[in-house]
Amino acid sequence: MNLQITQKLSDKLKRTLIDVDSLSHNDIDVFHCNLLKFGRYNCVLITNNKTLYSFFLFGLKADDFKHFEEVVRERVFKLLIESGLAQSQFEKILESMEIINYSKTSNRSVVASMNDMKRQIESYLEIGNDIYEVNRKLNKTPYKAIGYKYPVKLFSEMLKS
Incomplete structure (x- = not known):
């Protein structure tokens, strides 16, 4: 997984x-990642570059940032189970998360969409x-950057191919 x-x-x-x-990389592997604050809570929004499918991780503590890879894997797994995607589909995501690389953001359109999501x-x-409801709603909202399509639908189609 490449986290920008x-x-x-x-x-x-x-x-x-x-x-x-x-x-x-392929499209399944590339995500943008942003630190958000809601009150005193640290949160992370992870968004797929191609589909804008997102994972919202709420209430991260200082220790969670020391073990960020494990926290991301664990929380994304829980969100995938709740998402209703087929097991074969979310196994592809979990496979891509075995190795996590970090780079700078490269797509302003994705960052702008993430600001709307915030x-x-x-x-x-x-x-x-x-x-879980926040994640469901985020992924069932059409966004301009993807032609007013639904991230959950695009992500599901991408995982099938």
Whole structure:
């Protein structure tokens, strides 16, 4: 998995960044990742570059950033189980997460979409949605960057191919 992380998250993780062009990848492997704050809670939004399918990880503690790879694998696995995707589909994602590389963000369109998602997440949390419901709603919202299609549908199609 290639995580293209924002400067805020890079400062928090203190990981070595690899040049994005030197990484071999397919569309399933490439995600943008941003650190968000809601009140006193640290959160991470991980968004697939091609489909904008996202994983919202809520309430990360300082120790979670020391073991970031394990936390991401564990939480993404739980979100995938709740997502309703077929097991064969989310196994592809889990396989891509065996090795996680970090690089700088490279797609402003994805970052802009993630900023829109942050505003949506804030409103979902204010009305009391749980984390699984927040993730479901994010992925069932059409976005301009992907031609007003649904991320969950595009992601599912990508995993089938």
